[in-house]
Amino acid sequence: xxxxxxxLEAEPTFSVIIPTVGRRTLDAALRSASSQLRPGDELLVIxxxxxxxxxxxxxxxxxxxxxxxxxxxDDDDEFASDAFATFRRFAAQNPGRIGLFRMRLPTGELVxxxxxxxxxxxxxxxxxxxxxxGRIGRWVQxxxxxxxxxxxxxxxxxxxxxxxxxxxxxxVRPGGAFDTKLDEWRYRLRVGSRFRRAVVARx
Numbered sequence: 626x627x628x629x630x631x632x633l634e635a636e637p638t639f640s641v642i643i644p645t646v647g648r649r650t651l652d653a654a655l656r657s658a659s660s661q662l663r664p665g666d667e668l669l670v671i672x673x674x675x676x677x678x679x680x681x682x683x684x685x686x687x688x689x690x691x692x693x694x695x696x697x698x699d700d701d702d703e704f705a706s707d708a709f710a711t712f713r714r715f716a717a718q719n720p721g722r723i724g725l726f727r728m729r730l731p732t733g734e735l736v737x738x739x740x741x742x743x744x745x746x747x748x749x750x751x752x753x754x755x756x757x758x759g760r761i762g763r764w765v766q767x768x769x770x771x772x773x774x775x776x777x778x779x780x781x782x783x784x785x786x787x788x789x790x791x792x793x794x795x796x797v798r799p800g801g802a803f804d805t806k807l808d809e810w811r812y813r814l815r816v817g818s819r820f821r822r823a824v825v826a827r828x
Contacts, residue, residue, distance in 0.1 A: 637716035638665035639709065640690030640756060644673040644682030645700035653799070654700050661709035667692060680764035680771055683749070687761055695756050697749035701798050702728075704750065708794035712753045715790060723780060723787040724753040728795040735793065748772050750795030754779055 641658050645651050651670075658668060669689060673682035679699065687695060694716055698704060705711075708726075715724045727735050728751050736748055749772050754761070762778030764771050780787055 637694050637713055638692040639694050639696045640692035641668045641696045642683055642686030643670045643698045644679030646673055648700050650701040653703055657703040683764040690756055695754040702750050703796050703799050705794050711792045711794055721755050725787045726751045726790050726792050726794040728797055729793055731798045747776055
């Protein structure tokens with residue numbers, strides 16, 4: 626544990642985990658991440674063909690990760706150009722703490738929104754998670770969604786509340802690049818209903 630603590634106080638390194646189903650947007654997602662890597666960082670791109678929204682692939686990525694911090698991105702999202710600089714400043718200033726940042730949705734809205742209901746209103750690109758073996762949550766589908774389930778369990782295991790930061794670090798489906806209009810409405814309904822369920826569950 627002392628070795629891990631020392632690693633967290635050193636220059637932070639990132640394991641960037643990207644599950645993919647081979648969408649046409651993968652190239653842009655990769656460029657947004659690879660252009661910000663530094664020595665010691667790694668990019669783990671894992672094919673996900675199990676229909677579980679990337680849960681298995683993210684789990685495999687976590688098992689292989691050697692960076693001091695875990696960073697996540699979907700293959701249809703993109704990091705902001707200064708996202709990793711923002712992550713590095715946070716990690717250096719807050720050793721061993723989970724950071725939750727903001728992302729922009731295709732609708733133009735920002736996640737998280739005020740007020741923040743505990744650990745709701747999060748998505749995988751918003752998370753900066755210290756890579757502490759044995760203290761990382763699981764990516765599984767629940768009523769509240771896999772993002773929330775993962776971060777809530779990780780917070781419990783690591784024993785400290787996350788720090789919310791206002792910086793926007795990612796764009797979800799930039800330009801609203803859904804394959805069809807039906808996909809867009811399904812996305813809106815899924816996000817909206819998940820948030821409503823989360824609010825009810827946490828009151």
